[in-house]
Amino acid sequence: MSAHELSKILIVDDLPENLQALEALLRHDQRVIHQANSGDAALALLLEHEFALAILDVQMPGMNGFELAEVMRSTSRTRHIPIVFVSAAGRELDYAFKGYENGAVDFLYKPIDPGAVRSKVAVFVALDQQRRETRRQMLALERSRQEQETLLRELNQTQQxxxxxxxxxxxxxxxxxxxxxxxxxxxxxxxxxxxxxxxxxxxxxxxxxxxxxxxxxxxxxxxxxxxxxxxxxxxxxxxxGKLSIRPTQVELMSLLERIVSDLSLQAATTGSSLTLQPHDPVSGCWDEFRVEQVIVNLLTNALRYGGGQPVQVSVEQMGECVRIDVRDSGKGIAPGDLERIFEPYERGARNGEPKGLGLGLYISRQLAISHSGELRVTSVAGEGSTFSLMLPCTAVPVCA
Structure with a gap:
């Protein structure tokens, strides 16, 4: 049995020789004996430890045993502790009756019978050990129940x-x-x-x-x-995690001019047009192929869902970052779909039947993140949508 599982017994007497004698009588490898020479000292110990039994001398200066028992019974922390009174007074004083009135489980007269004391204490220690074991089992059962509930939730989640x-x-x-x-x-x-x-x-x-x-x-x-x-x-x-990013020095405006030029014929077939707003040259350290992939995805979506209205591309330098906006004038995106459209296999259906695998925006956002940037969207119903690609001009992957 480990030290923290030993049953603790409190003995209270104002005479040191009585404390020593009683401790010698009760000493056992399954018990820890705590001594107190006054009611106040006993209360301090009661607040610090959990006791299996308290043996109180009735006649003590200051707070006597009955008064100490009354205080113990008034506090939830100590109310359950069995109390045994010990007194040297004659039986004619009827202290035993008063002791039982104060919640005692037994009353002993001095000189005490060593065998009787040992057997009584052994009973309360056994009860304490049983109570502790029951509590340990209850705690173990509760932990097991909680673990089973957690496992069941995880299994349900895994199944879903x-x-x-x-x-x-x-x-x-x-x-x-x-x-x-x-x-x-x-x-x-x-x-x-x-x-x-x-x-x-x-x-x-x-x-x-x-x-x-x-x-x-x-x-x-x-x-x-x-x-x-x-x-x-x-x-x-x-x-x-195997997608490779190969950054090189890229001049953004010339890249955008080429993309817009390449997609102009596709725009014309939808009755739309592509316009790139003029801007000074902007250079950065990016994977040109992947940036082009993102811009092409955004422009293709804008043409597909733009309702044949013009699509505009603009660039804005923002400190160490650059923002590329692709703006259409279609029906817009519902607020509840603004994040959903970036999930894999989620497809918009703003103009009739959805098209494609629903991977373009998911891939585009992941490519933006791979460049230490971001891709976001704003939209107003009936007024169109704007996809904004933010790229740091000095990307985390250092150019060779």
Missing amino acids: ELQRSLKMRDEFMSLVAHELRTPLNTLFLETQMRSLQIKRGNAAAFAPQQMEAMVQRDERQIKSMIRLIDDMLDVSRMRS
Whole structure:
């Protein structure tokens, strides 16, 4: 039995020789004896320790044993402690009756019977040990119950996450099949038409001008599939921490001019237009390919959901950072969707059917974070949305 599990017994008497004799009588390897030579000293010990039994001398100067017992019974901390009174007074004083009135479990007259005292104390020590063991078991049961509740919550959460993952997997596979089917079907129909023209011997269908149009259509469909595959690979690399960022010195305005120029034809097919607001050259240490990927994603989304309205790109230097804004004039984004659209496989449907795998904005935000920057959006219903890419001009990945 460890020291903190030993039963503690309090003996109170104003005579040192009585304390020594009683301690010698009660000493045992399962007990710790505490002595007090007055009621005040006993109260100090009672506030500090938890006792299995208190043996109180009745006749003490100052606070006598009955008064000490009355104080003990009035306090919740000490109310439960069994009290045994000891007195040298004659039986005719009827102290025993008064002792029981004060909550004593027993009353002993001096000279005390050593055997009787030992047996009585042994009973209370056994009760104390049983009470302590019961309390330990109750605490252990409570801990076990709490651990089981925690485990059950974790299991339920894991099950929900697993179900969500399975649902996302099924939806993802459905999305991939749907998104790849369109360009593949187009290519398949193109090959069938060409085979038919070859069988008919229609060489005019393969004139240089027609061939150029065929090649351009094939390139568009192939690029569409490659982009879908690249997006899936990027997400996989991000989640495994294997996405590489290769920063070099980049002049931002010339990069934006090239992107806007490349997408102008796509904008025209939607009835929209792209405009880059003039700005002085801005240089920074970024991965040019990844920054271009983010800007292309933002512009493609703006054209897709902009309702055919003009799309504007602007740049603002903000101390050691630069902010690129892509602003459309579409229907806007609902407040509850402003963060959801950055989750993987979440697709906006502001203009009819959603398109793509819903990875573009997720990838874009992760690429911004990889540059120690951020990507955020503001939107007003009916007035459009503004996506803002913040990039530090001196990125954490130091340029070679």
